[in-house]
Amino acid sequence: MSKIFKDDLDNERIAELFISDEKCYEFLANLKWNKGFTCRKCGNTNYCAGKTPFSRRCTKCKSEESPTSGTIFHNCKFPISKAFYIAYNVCKGKEDVSTYEYARRLSLRQMTCWNFKVKIRNALNAMDSLSETEKSSIEKMLS
Numbered sequence: 001m002s003k004i005f006k007d008d009l010d011n012e013r014i015a016e017l018f019i020s021d022e023k024c025y026e027f028l029a030n031l032k033w034n035k036g037f038t039c040r041k042c043g044n045t046n047y048c049a050g051k052t053p054f055s056r057r058c059t060k061c062k063s064e065e066s067p068t069s070g071t072i073f074h075n076c077k078f079p080i081s082k083a084f085y086i087a088y089n090v091c092k093g094k095e096d097v098s099t100y101e102y103a104r105r106l107s108l109r110q111m112t113c114w115n116f117k118v119k120i121r122n123a124l125n126a127m128d129s130l131s132e133t134e135k136s137s138i139e140k141m142l143s
């Protein structure tokens with residue numbers, strides 16, 4: 001999860017992600033397949049474009065993988081660019097933003113933002129690489 005925002009992206013790039021769903025999918029696809037595509041089911045490395053934006057379909061077994069699968073953005077019920085905004089701010093933790101504030105900024109329901117924050121917290125908790133300080137600052141933000 002924090003892998004997604006590991007590299008310090010420049011502000012211009014970040015701003016682009018927050019306004020364009022397509023840029024988010026492209027960003028995740030580049031991250032996911034930066035070493036090339038390998039089908040999760042059969043190991044084939046040839047693919048063609050899938051049905052959803054930036055997804056890839058295995059040419060052998062026809063299984064399709066979306067750039068969001070295996071990430072917290074999978075099955076997200078609101079625009080991925082808004083999810084990126086929340087995830088980025090939570091991960092970077094530069095600003096203590098309440099779910100009410102996210103809801104106001106992104107025109108989402110507070111509950112939606114809260115649920116997504118919980119999802120991020122669970123994902124972050126599942127990571128061993130996180131230091132105790134990072135964990136506690138995330139905990140603090142989510143409470």
Ligand SMILES: [Zn+2]
Pocket residue numbers: 039040041042043044058059060061062063
């Ligand atoms: Zn396959």
